[in-house]
Amino acid sequence: MPKHKKKRNKWKHFFFWLFGANVLVLLCMLALIFWPVSETETPSPSEENTQDSSEFTVRTSKQNVNELVNAYIEKLLDDTDHQYSVSLDEDVELIGELPVFSSTVPVSVHLEPVVQDNGDVILKQESISIGQLALPNKKIMEYLKKYLPMPEWVTVDPENEEIYVAVTDMEIRSNLNVSVESFDLESNNLAFNIEIPYETLGIEKRYY
Numbered sequence: 374m375p376k377h378k379k380k381r382n383k384w385k386h387f388f389f390w391l392f393g394a395n396v397l398v399l400l401c402m403l404a405l406i407f408w409p410v411s412e413t414e415t416p417s418p419s420e421e422n423t424q425d426s427s428e429f430t431v432r433t434s435k436q437n438v439n440e441l442v443n444a445y446i447e448k449l450l451d452d453t454d455h456q457y458s459v460s461l462d463e464d465v466e467l468i469g470e471l472p473v474f475s476s477t478v479p480v481s482v483h484l485e486p487v488v489q490d491n492g493d494v495i496l497k498q499e500s501i502s503i504g505q506l507a508l509p510n511k512k513i514m515e516y517l518k519k520y521l522p523m524p525e526w527v528t529v530d531p532e533n534e535e536i537y538v539a540v541t542d543m544e545i546r547s548n549l550n551v552s553v554e555s556f557d558l559e560s561n562n563l564a565f566n567i568e569i570p571y572e573t574l575g576i577e578k579r580y581y
Contacts, residue, residue: 425570425571427568427569427571428566428567428568428569429566429567429569430554430564430565430566430567431564431565431566431567432562432563432564433563433564433565434561434563435461435462435558435561435563436461438461438563439459439460439461442459442461443458443459445524446458446459449522449523449524450522453522455469455470455520455521455522456469456470457469457470457480457521461558462558463558463559464483464484464485464486464499464558465483465484465485465486465496465558466481466482466483466484467480467481467482467484467517468480468481469521471503471513471516471517471520471521472520473503473504473506473516478503478504478505478506479503479504480501480502480503480504480513480516480517481501481502482498482500482501482513482514482517483498483499483500483501484496484497484498484499484535484536485497485499486556486558488553488554488555488556491541491552492540492541492551492552492553492554492566493537493538493539493540493541493542493552493553494537494538494540494553494556495535495536495537495538496535496536496537496538497534497535498510498514498534498535498536501513501514503516510534511531511532511534512531514529514530514531514534515531517529517531518531524543525542526538526539526540526542526543527539540552540553548570549567549568549569550567550568550570551565551566551567551568552565552566552568553565553566554566
């Protein structure tokens with residue numbers, strides 16, 4: 374076969390290989406965008422605690438809560454390859470990285486906290502971005518749910534584009550029960566109810 378025909382066939386094979394690779398990438402991107410978002414079951418409100426206890430309200434600043442939350446996250450992510458943090462300012466911002474194909478891309482989610490009647494908090498998504506990728510918000514939330522480790526009492530709900538923080542389900546070694554009274558970031562007014570069961574202190578309530 375003449376050399377010019379061999380060269381032409383070589384370029385022809387290369388063209389088809391490149392075309393096939395582009396089609397494959399395009400199909401993967403379309404699958405990411407249009408693949409149905411899985412349903413998420415959010416926690417039911419905790420049953421009312423009937424044991425004898427006393428309750429105190431503790432007020433603090435968003436800086437103190439921010440430090441506490443990130444210290445908890447840092448410990449949660451020990452021995453993992455994942456990294457993310459939370460910033461409390463005018464809203465709640467989650468900043469991290471998500472794996473996409475063979476690399477990672479930065480993700481940023483701005484969330485508005487809404488305190489529930491039972492003392493839990495729902496973080497409603499306000500804006501979201503993942504690098505330069507143009508993906509639907511629900512799909513990015515699906516990636517958060519799938520790839521970022523979360524405590525058992527935190528549920529990412531892609532369908533409703535929110536994160537349910539079941540503060541009342543937190544397991545605390547001292548057997549304290551915690552709920553959120555207020556979470557007003559704009560006025561820097563954060564308050565938590567701390568319930569101390571008498572049983573924890575080894576005493577019984579006396580009725581007079």
